[in-house]
Amino acid sequence: MAAIRDIAPGVWVWTRAHPAWTPESDFEGPVTSTSVAAGGEVVVIDPLAPEPEDTEAWARLDAAPPTVAVILKPDHVRDTDLFVRRYGARAFGPWLFYPGEAPRSEVTAIEPGSLIPGGLEALYDGRGRNETPVWIPEHRTLVFADALTAPHGELLVWDCPALAQRALPALRALRLNIVDALSGR
Numbered sequence: 001m002a003a004i005r006d007i008a009p010g011v012w013v014w015t016r017a018h019p020a021w022t023p024e025s026d027f028e029g030p031v032t033s034t035s036v037a038a039g040g041e042v043v044v045i046d047p048l049a050p051e052p053e054d055t056e057a058w059a060r061l062d063a064a065p066p067t068v069a070v071i072l073k074p075d076h077v078r079d080t081d082l083f084v085r086r087y088g089a090r091a092f093g094p095w096l097f098y099p100g101e102a103p104r105s106e107v108t109a110i111e112p113g114s115l116i117p118g119g120l121e122a123l124y125d126g127r128g129r130n131e132t133p134v135w136i137p138e139h140r141t142l143v144f145a146d147a148l149t150a151p152h153g154e155l156l157v158w159d160c161p162a163l164a165q166r167a168l169p170a171l172r173a174l175r176l177n178i179v180d181a182l183s184g185r
Helices: 055-063 080-087 161-183
Strands: 003-008 011-017 030-038 041-045 068-070 090-093 107-109 120-122 134-136 141-143
Touching: 003 055, 030 141, 068 080, 080 090, 134 161
Parallel strands: 041 068, 068 090, 090 107
Antiparallel strands: 003 011, 011 030, 030 041, 120 134, 134 141
16 A cells, blocks of 8 residues: 655655565665656646555546656656546656656646746756656745665765766755745745
């Protein structure tokens, strides 16, 4: 069963074990999907469908059907096709997917600066790994895929030349833009 957590009114997440996870996997087993009501849309981000018997998560999704499904990185296709078929959601995501992992649904490409229905804005994080975090102004919320946080919420940073050249300046700019947005500047 998914672990469901309400973050704020109109924002909730569900976490469940990834079906491909094994103890030898290079990622933690549970993954998080996000649902956000914003700008007249219901947006699911990196959605991995709840288990069929998870009636609470499905009831929440059915009560406020997703209209948009966003893929934040090429390996997070997960169950986007299911959300497109079941709810008629429009899919948005990277312009490039890994071989054999592209969704079957039509995906509108996003890149930093793209606006996504619901008022979401795709941002640049400087890591060059084709992850596109999104800013949700209505909720003053920034959503990343799983690349910057670990299961216990700590920020993970790896040392490499690109870190000092691209990622740290981009992350600092994100922080400044968010501080400005939160303070009303």
